[in-house]
Amino acid sequence: MTSLGLGGIGASTAPRGEAALTFRGGWLKHMRIGLSSAGGAAVVLAAFELLQRQPQAGFTLLAQWGPWPFLALLGLMFLGRFLSRMNDTVQTTFSSVVEGVQQQAHASGRQADALTELAKQGGRQAEEVRRLAIYAGRELGSICERLDKQDVVLDKVAASVQGLHARLNGGAQGRHEGGENGQ
Numbered sequence: 001m002t003s004l005g006l007g008g009i010g011a012s013t014a015p016r017g018e019a020a021l022t023f024r025g026g027w028l029k030h031m032r033i034g035l036s037s038a039g040g041a042a043v044v045l046a047a048f049e050l051l052q053r054q055p056q057a058g059f060t061l062l063a064q065w066g067p068w069p070f071l072a073l074l075g076l077m078f079l080g081r082f083l084s085r086m087n088d089t090v091q092t093t094f095s096s097v098v099e100g101v102q103q104q105a106h107a108s109g110r111q112a113d114a115l116t117e118l119a120k121q122g123g124r125q126a127e128e129v130r131r132l133a134i135y136a137g138r139e140l141g142s143i144c145e146r147l148d149k150q151d152v153v154l155d156k157v158a159a160s161v162q163g164l165h166a167r168l169n170g171g172a173q174g175r176h177e178g179g180e181n182g183q
Helices: 027-035 037-053 055-065 068-181
Strands: none
Touching: 037 055
16 A cells, blocks of 8 residues: 555555645546556456456356446546546646746736836936926026016117107108198
8 A cells, every 4th residue: 555655554645735636646646547558457467367267256257247347447448548638638738828827927027127117217207307397496586587677678679669650750740741831
């Protein structure tokens, strides 16, 4: 019993906290031996030994059981092959799923790196905007003074233009009025 990993009397080999239900470990590993062709060969060899040592008992047993044990052996052999192929299919499927998950993890890592870089650039742009706002705040007083000076200059220019306009209109009216009186 211990060579099969089942443990002897009083020995506990049950896994703690996990269930090993694969062909590579756990109880299915032992079931695989029975389902394989080696298990079938062992049963056939045992039947052959029985027939060789006690032929009468073997034929009596064969007559009582009928063909069902042989059909069951064939069924177990086909079942073993089916389970083996299914195991390969499941392994292939899970391998492709694992590959996809790994690719997704790499893509998520690259996306996180890109977002970090964008955040750094956004931080640099925010710093630039902050500097420009500080500069504009410092220069706002002098800009307002320049605008006030320009307002004064524009008022003087406007008064000068109005004066010129009044003189031009006044001189034109005087000539226009004098021309009428002279006739």
